[in-house]
Amino acid sequence: MAPQTPAVVMDNGTGYTKLGFAGNDSPSFVFPTAIATKGPSAGAAGGTGGSGSGRPAVANKPSFLTGGAGPTGHLSGKRGTEDLDFFIGDEALNASAGPGYGLHYPIRHGQVENWDQMERFWSNSIFKYLRVEPEDHYFLLTEPPLNPPENRENTAEIMFESFNCAGLYIAVQAVLALAASWTSSKVQDRSLTGTVIDSGEGVTHVIPVAEGYVIGSSIKSIPIAGRDITYFVQSLLRDRGEPDSSLKTAERIKEESCYVCPDIVKEFARFDKESDDRFKQYQVQQPGGRSVTVDVGYERFLAPEIFFNPEIYSSDFLTPLPNIVDTVIQTSPIDVRRGLYKNIVLSGGSTLYKDFGRRLQRDIRHLVDARIKASEARAGNAAKSGGLDVQVISHKRQRHGPWFGGSLLGQTPEFRSYCHTKAEYDEVGPSIVRRFALLGGPGST
Amino acid sequence: MPAYHSVFLDEPNQQVIGNFALLPLRTRTRGPAQQLPQMTDTTELDIEPSHTSYDPLDEILSLFRANTFFRNFEVKGPADRVLIYGILFVSEALSKIRPGNSRRDAEKSVMNVALDTNFAIPGDAGFPLNQAFEAPKDRNEAEILRQYIMQMRQELAMRLLNRWWLSFQKRKFMGKQL
Ligand SMILES: Nc1ncnc2c1ncn2[C@@H]1O[C@H](COP(=O)(O)OP(=O)(O)OP(=O)(O)O)[C@@H](O)[C@H]1O
Ligand SMILES: [Mg+2]
Numbered sequence: 001m002a003p004q005t006p007a008v009v010m011d012n013g014t015g016y017t018k019l020g021f022a023g024n025d026s027p028s029f030v031f032p033t034a035i036a037t038k039g040p041s042a043g044a045a046g047g048t049g050g051s052g053s054g055r056p057a058v059a060n061k062p063s064f065l066t067g068g069a070g071p072t073g074h075l076s077g078k079r080g081t082e083d084l085d086f087f088i089g090d091e092a093l094n095a096s097a098g099p100g101y102g103l104h105y106p107i108r109h110g111q112v113e114n115w116d117q118m119e120r121f122w123s124n125s126i127f128k129y130l131r132v133e134p135e136d137h138y139f140l141l142t143e144p145p146l147n148p149p150e151n152r153e154n155t156a157e158i159m160f161e162s163f164n165c166a167g168l169y170i171a172v173q174a175v176l177a178l179a180a181s182w183t184s185s186k187v188q189d190r191s192l193t194g195t196v197i198d199s200g201e202g203v204t205h206v207i208p209v210a211e212g213y214v215i216g217s218s219i220k221s222i223p224i225a226g227r228d229i230t231y232f233v234q235s236l237l238r239d240r241g242e243p244d245s246s247l248k249t250a251e252r253i254k255e256e257s258c259y260v261c262p263d264i265v266k267e268f269a270r271f272d273k274e275s276d277d278r279f280k281q282y283q284v285q286q287p288g289g290r291s292v293t294v295d296v297g298y299e300r301f302l303a304p305e306i307f308f309n310p311e312i313y314s315s316d317f318l319t320p321l322p323n324i325v326d327t328v329i330q331t332s333p334i335d336v337r338r339g340l341y342k343n344i345v346l347s348g349g350s351t352l353y354k355d356f357g358r359r360l361q362r363d364i365r366h367l368v369d370a371r372i373k374a375s376e377a378r379a380g381n382a383a384k385s386g387g388l389d390v391q392v393i394s395h396k397r398q399r400h401g402p403w404f405g406g407s408l409l410g411q412t413p414e415f416r417s418y419c420h421t422k423a424e425y426d427e428v429g430p431s432i433v434r435r436f437a438l439l440g441g442p443g444s445t
Numbered sequence: 446m447p448a449y450h451s452v453f454l455d456e457p458n459q460q461v462i463g464n465f466a467l468l469p470l471r472t473r474t475r476g477p478a479q480q481l482p483q484m485t486d487t488t489e490l491d492i493e494p495s496h497t498s499y500d501p502l503d504e505i506l507s508l509f510r511a512n513t514f515f516r517n518f519e520v521k522g523p524a525d526r527v528l529i530y531g532i533l534f535v536s537e538a539l540s541k542i543r544p545g546n547s548r549r550d551a552e553k554s555v556m557n558v559a560l561d562t563n564f565a566i567p568g569d570a571g572f573p574l575n576q577a578f579e580a581p582k583d584r585n586e587a588e589i590l591r592q593y594i595m596q597m598r599q600e601l602a603m604r605l606l607n608r609w610w611l612s613f614q615k616r617k618f619m620g621k622q623l
Pocket of ligand 1: 012013014015016017109110198199200201202203204225226227251254255256347348349350351352353399
């Protein structure tokens, strides 16, 4: 047998795709989960609209399965050449800026919505970016919490039948994010118990995990994530009439200058007193070549504040993130709550703001302490509880937490034995991927 | 955490007209407000709520920007109404400044609003928050309230001009403008 090839790790998010090989510290490629195909944009055709090649949209099955092609051979062999006329990632954004191409995002709210586009996205990811032969590699893919089993099956059909991959493991992003935090010195035991806060581009999930299993009934998601924070920055730039308030500029300001403050009233006062340090200016090169200066001010701390005070951004979603986390843990089984409070792990691009973890920890602690105090008061002084340890873990691998967790677990010697192989798939069929043994759980190294 | 409330809510012996508190002010403008001592050991930017000279106008200017971002505000007492009125006045004053105005023009516009005697007080038909504010009992009370509010407006405008908050012109507190 040939020496073992590294597993391919693919984390396809609503906003960004992270691609690379197990054992590495960071993904080889990070680009938008976007595809540009011939024809109009998704806007006109709807989320699962036509792909531009003239074929009807396929909502729930990869197109090749209904297209009658045999189960072997590469994608390119089964398609007409018009199907190859597409771009993914940054190239897709460029192509769609010109005429003739429409831009699509095949993943919505973490879940694959357009399998036809997703298949092509994966095909380019594998052949054009990673440049691997899928027959020679095992694949570790990620999925959001509560992904329907049908989606797993669709994924397996594409991976095995279209690409002939050697083996496949599908892991829940939150569980991988817990594994990624093992690199933090604050984490003493490599446990797969904890509460994951995964905040990316489209949604923020709060996911309790006990011994590697997601407590599905207690998961909560909130409709505030990276995109909203970008919009909020943009609206503040617009209110002030800044000379450039494009989404691109807003996103750049967000990623480079925003941080979480302890208290917004005090932070405004700080801007009054230390204005030279606090206010910033950005030079923005506009399309056409003109360079303009954009002032940056209070958005620096107000933008991420929408996690803690959603009311300043949204009129229909009002619950602060710390309260959501507390509720998620309180609705989980009582015997795991202590472990869930002790190991609150951050994951995803929108948790990277400076002091995000510190504020979250402080606010959750306040909620917990207030509740303990109230219940002690009710019970009289006899019932002093020992208090509850609330710890929020920020760590170096947070940004691409799910990918990095996949890289860690995918490099272990036993990884392949946890995968389903092509042979097993051929024997059992797609339903085989409804279950995977727990990787990195008790019993494994 | 909802919007910020007034620290003066629990102030003892408040003089109240309608349900609006006539709290002591640190001001040299003439009117019915009880006067607080001028400060000697701190500045308008640094004054803390615990300071004997700290007044509701300091509070308005420190909470103004944060509170304009909140959509809801539950009034907890007469001192909160002083806060609300002050925030709305500050928004109004700032809205008179046009982008590109010189500092002098800006100051003139703001002082014009503050010195204009033609403004509505609680109970007047033109007052925007009559659901939350009670009318004064009689003409005499109305006149005192009007003079107190006039003092607030003038002192606020002067303190406001020591600062520069143009970025907030477009936001309306609770969707209202004076
Ligand atoms: N340094 C940073 N500070 C703040 N936000 C950042 C930073 N870097 C990236 N982001 C934001 O993180 C988001 C992307 O995060 P991530 O890659 O985790 O999302 P995703 O996995 O594509 O989406 P989802 O998890 O919603 O499916 C974008 O909104 C991006 O602007
Ligand atoms: Mg993600």
